[in-house]
Amino acid sequence: MSSSTIDFLERLQAAHGGSIPFDRWMQEALYHPQYGYYTANIRDIGRGGDFTTWPVMRRNLSRAIARWARSHQPRGKWHLIEIGAGTGALGADVWKALGWFGRPQLHIVDVSPVLRAAQKKVLPRGTRWHDSLADALAACNGEAVIYSNELVDAFPCRVFQKQDDRWRELSLSIGGSRWIEHWTESATLPDSTAITHPWPDGQRVETQEAFRQWYETWRPLWKAGAMLVIDYGEEVAELYHRRLRGSLRAYAHHQRLEGPQAYLGFGKRDLTVDVNFTDLRHWLRAPGPTQTLAQFLSAQGQPVELGDAGEAFKVLETSPHA
Structure with a gap:
């Protein structure tokens, strides 16, 4: 880490009483304007970059999304928003699959200057970029x-571990060239099925209230339409099958890193967890069940050609009136 990065982290650590709550640490590692992975350090997505996402390699998903979007298209002029568009490859393919007749106004919500630059090379003229969902909906x-x-x-x-039938929360402090884990009892536990599920002692879990809070900030502004969420994960009962240490991991140059190795290289690596679709379904007030990606593709008339990565993906749909 550079001296300026260390200075920033030491100040952040001091402000939190000696160790940084993991969710705050992850927020800064991914999204800090100067040091964050997505905002400053991501090299690209693809063979020459840091990590290849499944949609870049498959076209049946873009055709399925286009057909799904058409099925929810209102009469007259309509708007299509993609949140977090990566290099723009998926959005460009969705745009092509929509055909020429009655195409929407395309909007992209993305906080990464690096990825926005890549998106502008492949997405159509007239695409509008926004810093937030609230701006896009306006x-x-x-x-x-x-x-x-x-x-x-x-x-x-947030990361928790069950110890003696009690939950303790993870925070990190700088210890020379490594990060030291601290586990302390939290004054407030999240409203999450990851916490209420009967796990064995020693189980680590992750909770993503940050997504729930983000969704609730803009949901009142959403008057009409539909939303499709695609991600990898499971319902809570299957989420940590044979994974006592949870699902947190980092990716660097296509290499998967787990445990303490995931903390190294602050701001230089992608950090991710598997999504708890039981929580997500509740937060989005999704009217239907979680679909597998295969079920979604089939429902949209697309062939199911899933590789190992694609088989882990799930799909939820919702609307502002759900």
């Missing part, structure tokens, strides 16, 4: 069809 008068892929997994999470 431009749409609150009426929009919305989709995201691999968005929820990158929200900061």
Whole structure:
């Protein structure tokens, strides 16, 4: 780490009484304007970059999303919002699959200057970029069809471990060239099925209230449309099958890093967790069950050609009136 990064982290650590709550640490590691992975350090997505996402390699998903969006298209002019568009490859393919007749106004919500630059090379003229969902919805008068892929997994999470039938929360402090874990009883536990599920002693879990809070900030502004959320994860009962240490991991140059190795290289690595779809379904007030990606593709008339990564993906749909 650079001296300026260490100075920032030491000040942050001091402000939190000697160790940094993990969700705050992850927020800064991914999204700090100067030191964050997505905002400053991501090299690209693809073979020459840091990590290849499943949609970049598969076209049946973009065709399925386009058909789904068409099925929720209102009459007249309509708006399509993608949240967290990566390099823009998925959005560009969705745009092509929509065909020429009655195409929407396309909006992108993305906080990464690096990825925005990549998106502008492949997305159509007239695409509008926004810093937040609230800004995008304001431009749409609150009426929009919305989709995201691999968005929820990158929200900061709190990390807990069950010890002697009690939950303790993770924070980190700098210890020379490594990070030291601290586990302390939390004054407030999150409203999450990861906490209420009967796990064995020693189980680590992650909770993503940050996503829930983010969603609740803009949901009242959403008047009409539909939303599709695609991500990797499971319902809570299957989420940590044979994974006592939880699902937190980092990726660097296509290498998967777990445990204490995931903390190294602050701001230089992607950090992610598997999504708890039981929580997500509740937060989004999704009217239907969680679908597998295969079920969603089949429902949209697309062939199911899933590789190992694609088989882990799940899909939820909701609307502002759910």
